[in-house]
Amino acid sequence: MSDAAATTLSTISAVQSALTVLSALQLTAFRYPSDCSLTNASSYDYIVVGGGSAGSALAYRLSASTSHKVLLIEEGSYPPFETEIPLLFTPIPKTSVDYDTSSVNDGYTAQNLQDQIISLTQGKMLGGGSSLNHMIHVQGDPHDYNQWASILGDDSWNYENVLQYFKKLENLTDVDLLATAYADLHGTDGMIKIAREPSATSAKYLKAFAELGVPTVDDTTSRTSSIGATDPLYAIGDNLRQSNALAYLARAKSFDNLCVALSTKVQKILFDGTTATGVQVNTSKGESLVLYAKKEVIVSAGAIHSPQLLMLSGIGPKSHLESFGIPVVADLPVGQNLMDHPSAVLLIQMEASTDPTPAANPYIFPVPTTTFYAAVDSSQTYPDYQTINLVFPHDSGAMMQLCTNVFKYSNDICNKFYEANVGRSVLFVVHNLMMPNSRGNVSLASADISVEPLVYTGTYSDCSDLDLMVECLEDFAGVLNTTYFRSVDATLVDTGLCTGKTGTEFWKCYALGMSATMWHYAGTCAMGSVVDTTLKVKGINGLRVVDASVMPTEVSGNINAAVTMIAEKAAAHILADN
């Protein structure tokens, strides 16, 4: 067998080197507020730590609504040129704009990923994850938020109440969808442009999914149930990725009350007793400065770095902090409750073809794609699982890039995928469990912030997740018996991992063998245990956390829109309080 995976990885590495040269030109800087210089001991009304999905939205709202002085501190810089082009998401992981934190090898899951670890891709640039993610836009199921409201005893988090914030962040541009009843569930004058990309190829798959019992819907956004299959919505507009940096911060370019400090890392939150007073930072010039917040410090460093920063600043589990000699400011379960959507990729060999590969359009999502949300129990209104179904033409370099550099499966698996794709199109199915019970954690590896924290993902540590994943995989595999799939002699590609196993044993082996991340890390500073329902850190004044880490449970779908909704709601709370 040829080593197509190794060749793909070396091509990606060459592309990444070329992009590094381009990024030094800062071709996108003109869109954003210029890098603001900092003076030691200066003060601001609000200091926002991290200019990612949540931080970009929050800093914009706080500075747009008032004359308050806002400082946004971001460790990375401007999102480079390639992040703007929807086609180009595959070479971005493992470049300088990705933290590429590694998970702890649990010896159980992720064993067929490169190095048996999960490479926890996270954006280190303005826009954070939204500048390198896969742009799928989904609100989630109403049940997700109603469950939050019930866990938290706070109805302001139920779907009817958070819908106003989803509408605030959305600018739906799809005229066909706007002509349907779904228009009522979307914003049309919000910040992030959202589009659909229906295609004749997708239509064939939607028909097969309908035969499986999952209805084709124009949109899975719903007041009652998100179950259905559809052409997904994408955060793409004007031929560009609509990152939260572009959607929010680019509009703040002329604000004179917003200072955006780039290439600056917050080292520590400063306290006077139990009141947060400011932060200590390291600038791009290597200066160590202290900066003060008159009203609040807001931590938006993401689900892995927010808990790290809080713990290094004295907020976290007492015994863990003491083991690193960190004085305890508040004993809280920071870093616990880490969640992600457990995932596994299925590759299905589809139609034979010798047609020339269609020219790629850089301005849209790379290939025709559908999303599918289903429950094993057909009477349940919210989904147990999601599949994201990408149709690659035969001999597709993009499919190999997704396998090797995005999912980071081993060369052995990607070579099998390559062989299956020779002369046949393939359906690349990303199969995800929506509401896992398993939890992992983020803990300190060192008292030095430049050392990445330890991340134990905890995937399938609760056996019920593996059992449900198996049921979901079996459920979805029924698609192989639908008319269209049978007509093209569709076959599940044999990864060679589970030879000799059948039925439930086969799927259990498959789920574990192919387990990977969906990059939906969340929950490590959860509402209810670490922050209250207005996102204030419990027992501390002047400190909030606003990002994916505050989610108490996962959302049924890709989470960027939910993270942004949280930032929109947080801005409303902060402005109301001050």
Ligand SMILES: Cc1cc2nc3c(=O)[nH]c(=O)nc-3n(C[C@H](O)[C@H](O)[C@H](O)COP(=O)(O)OP(=O)(O)OC[C@H]3O[C@@H](n4cnc5c(N)ncnc54)[C@H](O)[C@@H]3O)c2cc1C
């Ligand atoms: C590869 C990938 C694909 C994804 N695909 C999708 C998708 O298709 N659809 C979807 O909805 N979601 C997707 N997601 C998930 C989504 O993008 C993230 O959940 C979301 O971006 C998280 O937002 P956040 O604000 O919590 O953190 P982030 O966006 O990660 O922001 C944290 C920011 O803080 C900065 N920072 C960290 N520490 C410090 C410090 N000490 N000092 C200063 N700055 C600091 C970081 O540089 C970063 O900019 C994907 C994520 C990844 C990684």
